[in-house]
Amino acid sequence: MKGPAANKKKTKKDDSLFGLLSAYKSQVTFFRVLESEAEKKVVLQLSDNPGKWPDLSEGKLQGYQQLRRLELDIDKLSMKYIYPEHLVKILGPLLGIKVPFDQVGIENDLSNDGVFSLHFQLKYKRKVLQGVKKLVALTPQKKYEILEKCIVDTQEE
Numbered sequence: 001m002k003g004p005a006a007n008k009k010k011t012k013k014d015d016s017l018f019g020l021l022s023a024y025k026s027q028v029t030f031f032r033v034l035e036s037e038a039e040k041k042v043v044l045q046l047s048d049n050p051g052k053w054p055d056l057s058e059g060k061l062q063g064y065q066q067l068r069r070l071e072l073d074i075d076k077l078s079m080k081y082i083y084p085e086h087l088v089k090i091l092g093p094l095l096g097i098k099v100p101f102d103q104v105g106i107e108n109d110l111s112n113d114g115v116f117s118l119h120f121q122l123k124y125k126r127k128v129l130q131g132v133k134k135l136v137a138l139t140p141q142k143k144y145e146i147l148e149k150c151i152v153d154t155q156e157e
Contacts, residue, residue, distance in 0.1 A: 029084045031077045031132055034064040040122040044095075044132065045115055046084040052114040072129055079136055081143050084116050086150045087135070097131035099124050 030050045034043040043064065047053060056064055069077055087095055093106050095118070105119035120128050138146075 025081065027081055027083050027086075029079045029082055029087060031079075031136070033067045033072060033077075033128065033132060034061060035067055035122070035125070036064045037122075038063055042120045042122055042125045042128050044097075044118045044120070044128055046087065046095075046117075047115045048083050049114060054113075054115065072132065074133055074136055076136060077132075079138065079143075081140075082146055085110055086146055088116055089153065090146045090149050094118070095131060095135060097127055099127055 028048060030047050032045040032047075032050070032053055034045070034056070035041075036043075041064075043061070045053065054061055056062065056066065069075065088108070088110070093108070094101065094104060097118075099120060103121060103124065105117075107115075107117040107119070110116050118128075
């Protein structure tokens with residue numbers, strides 16, 4: 001076969017799971033876990049940009065210490081392909097963390113400041129850390145399911 005059609009490169013459509021997720025490559029959720037021994041609280045924060053984190057030296061988070069990845073026993077504190085809004089919308093405000101609802105303080109400033117915060121008592125620290133590990137380790141299939149549900153919800157509105 002010769003002519004202009006022979007010179008065109010064949011573009012391959014990637015229907016694999018990673019191919020489908022690649023359209024959402026720029027969407028990322030970052031996690032931050034804070035602890036205060038004095039207040040006996042643990043705070044889990046989510047944002048799409050770590051530059052939006054509130055300063056720990058002032059305001060209501062004064063005295064909190066950020067826990068590092070090694071302290072949390074986690075390889076990374078981010079999740080590709082999903083925005084924090086998607087997690088909150090699909091998994092609920094507790095993000096699947098098994099803690100009594102009345103024991104959690106929820107601050108949803110995603111639309112204003114870009115940060116979603118959950119305030120737990122220190123006794124729930126282990127459950128919070130397990131929840132973060134589960135979120136970070138979501139399979140590509142589960143991430144795609146979350147995205148699909150969000151897309152369907154926005155199309156219905």
